[in-house]
Every structure is written in C-alpha cells, then in structure tokens.
Amino acid sequence: MRTFAITGGTDGMGRALALALLERGHHVAVLGRSPAKGAELLDAAAQLGAGNRARFIPADLSLISGNRAAIAAIRDEFSELDGLVLAARYYRSDRVVTAEGFESTFALSYLSRFVLSYELSDLLDTATAPVILNICGPGSGSEIHWDDLGLAANYHGQTALSQSGPLNDLLGVGYAESSRRTRYVLFGPGLVNTAFAGQYDAATAAQIEAMRARATPVAEAIAPMLAILDNPPAAPLSAYSLGRPLSLDGPSFDPDAAQRLHRTTQALLADLTTHEQERTA
Numbered sequence: 001m002r003t004f005a006i007t008g009g010t011d012g013m014g015r016a017l018a019l020a021l022l023e024r025g026h027h028v029a030v031l032g033r034s035p036a037k038g039a040e041l042l043d044a045a046a047q048l049g050a051g052n053r054a055r056f057i058p059a060d061l062s063l064i065s066g067n068r069a070a071i072a073a074i075r076d077e078f079s080e081l082d083g084l085v086l087a088a089r090y091y092r093s094d095r096v097v098t099a100e101g102f103e104s105t106f107a108l109s110y111l112s113r114f115v116l117s118y119e120l121s122d123l124l125d126t127a128t129a130p131v132i133l134n135i136c137g138p139g140s141g142s143e144i145h146w147d148d149l150g151l152a153a154n155y156h157g158q159t160a161l162s163q164s165g166p167l168n169d170l171l172g173v174g175y176a177e178s179s180r181r182t183r184y185v186l187f188g189p190g191l192v193n194t195a196f197a198g199q200y201d202a203a204t205a206a207q208i209e210a211m212r213a214r215a216t217p218v219a220e221a222i223a224p225m226l227a228i229l230d231n232p233p234a235a236p237l238s239a240y241s242l243g244r245p246l247s248l249d250g251p252s253f254d255p256d257a258a259q260r261l262h263r264t265t266q267a268l269l270a271d272l273t274t275h276e277q278e279r280t281a
C-alpha cells in the first residue's frame with residue numbers, strides 16, 4: 001500500500017488517476033479548489049470501498065500560502081509520500097494577478113509545482129521508490145520570457161500556457177540535479193478530453209469545443225501514467241510525449257537555464273517572504 005498526493009485531483013486526469021490508485025489499494029490525498037468536487041470525489045471513493053483511504057484537501061494552489069497550507073495538511077496525513085502527481089491547471093484568457101502579486105498561470109502552472117516538489121521532498125525521499133509525475137508539455141521548445149515571466153507587457157492566455165511547458169522542463173532538470181532519491185517524470189499527454197478548467201474568451205472556448213472531438217479519452221490517457229506510478233523509472237529525470245520517451249539532450253533541458261530558473265524562482269519566493277514579514281511587522 002502506497003501514498004499519493006494529487007493536485008488537480010478533483011477533475012480530468014488527476015481525478016481519474018486518484019480513483020485508479022484508490023482501486024489499487026493505495027492512500028490518496030486529492031488537492032483541489034472546489035469543495036463540491038472534493039465531496040463528489042470522496043463519494044466515488046466510498047463507492048469503490050476506498051472511502052477510508054481517500055482525503056480531500058481544499059487548496060488554492062495559485063497562492064504560495066495555499067501551497068504551504070496544503071503541504072502542512074499532507075504532512076498531517078502522511079509521514080512518507082510515494083508519489084506526487086502535479087495536474088492542476090486553469091487557463092485564463094484575461095490576465096489575473098494573485099493577491100501575492102504573481103500572474104496566476106505562472107503561479108499555478110509553475111510556482112506551485114516548484115514549491116510542492118521541493119517542500120515535500122523530505123517526505124518523498126523517505127519512501128522506497130518515490131516519484132513526482134509532472135503532467136505538462138515537455139520538449140515543446142516554447143519561449144521563456146525571462147525578463148517578464150508574468151507577461152505584464154504582452155499577455156495572452158496561450159502564451160502563458162505555452163511558457164509553462166519549458167518552465168516545468170527546467171524544474172525537472174533542476175530537481176533531478178539536486179540529487180534526491182525521488183525520480184522526476186515530465187509527462188506530456190497530448191490532447192485529452194478533460195474539463196479544460198479555465199476562463200475563456202468566446203473564440204478560445206469555441207476552439208476548445210472543436211478540439212474535444214479529436215481528444216483522447218481520459219481513461220486511455222492515464223494508462224501510461226499509471227504504469228509510471230506503478231513502476232517509476234530508474235533515471236533521476238525522464239520525459240515523455242504522447243507515451244514516447246524524449247531525449248534530454250536538447251535545449252529544453254539545458255542545465256544552465258535550469259540553474260538560472262532555480263535562482264530566479266528562489267529570489268521571487270524570498271521577495272514574497274520579505275513582503276509578508278514587512279506586512280505583518
């Protein structure tokens with residue numbers, strides 16, 4: 001019996017993975033924003049006879065404070081963690097800045113994953129074969145707007161979404177280089193027919209609906225991810241796109257860029273801490 005925490009576990013691929021892991025007899029903590037969806041997930045778990053092994057942790061992961069509260073709740077639940085699945089997403093046609101001052105797609109799609117990956121690493125490193133499965137878009141080669149990560153100057157929802165691909169690639173590279181025992185897996189599922197959670201302008205909403213017809217069903221899309229969670233790869237870092245392994249030699253996985261991003265992220269998080277301390281002084 002193993003233990004898993006799953007962000008975005010109330011819908012789409014995260015939910016399907018949560019229920020499949022519960023069916024396999026594991027303990028699963030699901031993180032999501034919607035209490036109604038959380039309650040529905042717990043009902044579905046109870047119907048599988050797994051109600052006592054499922055937990056819902058309500059969390060707004062676009063806030064660093066929300067991530068840290070969720071980490072504290074996971075620590076209350078588990079003394080070790082076999083798997084962390086990162087699957088929360090929310091598309092925004094309009095640019096929104098969180099109460100902590102970060103553009104919200106950058107905060108949810110990247111900063112949250114950075115904080116959860118590193119700040120749960122001690123629990124993960126305690127497990128026998130720990131793995132982080134980061135469901136994203138590896139190897140896309142999309143641009144990182146280094147001087148304006150929050151896209152203040154030229155925001156587009158698609159640009160923000162595209163940028164989260166290379167940011168997570170570099171997160172994986174940096175994490176694997178930090179020589180922890182935990183395996184890091186970047187997994188691009190291709191187009192999958194999920195909730196596509198988000199706030200869409202009319203044109204983008206129409207594009208999403210049109211794409212649904214050719215999208216992979218969720219049950220099919222999660223099969224290779226379950227295989228990874230069942231049997232994590234031996235390599236510190238792996239990347240897959242549409243089920244096929246990607247070479248880690250390309251520019252998407254540049255160690256120097258990973259170090260640069262790591263330093264930049266640490267500075268952003270340190271600035272936030274300083275602002276919070278000044279605010280509460």
Ligand SMILES: NC(=O)c1ccc[n+]([C@@H]2O[C@H](COP(=O)([O-])OP(=O)(O)OC[C@H]3O[C@@H](n4cnc5c(N)ncnc54)[C@H](OP(=O)(O)O)[C@@H]3O)[C@@H](O)[C@H]2O)c1
Binds near residue numbers: 059060191
């Ligand atoms: N679907 C695709 O075609 C596709 C393609 C490539 C990559 N991916 C990646 O695959 C992963 C799963 O995507 P999906 O399409 O399965 O997701 P989805 O069905 O759209 O569900 C999104 C999940 O994210 C949660 N979420 C949204 N905002 C949140 C917030 N602020 N705090 C906490 N949780 C929040 C939602 O929870 P609540 O509803 O409870 O708020 C929901 O559980 C994502 O990382 C996505 O980027 C998806």
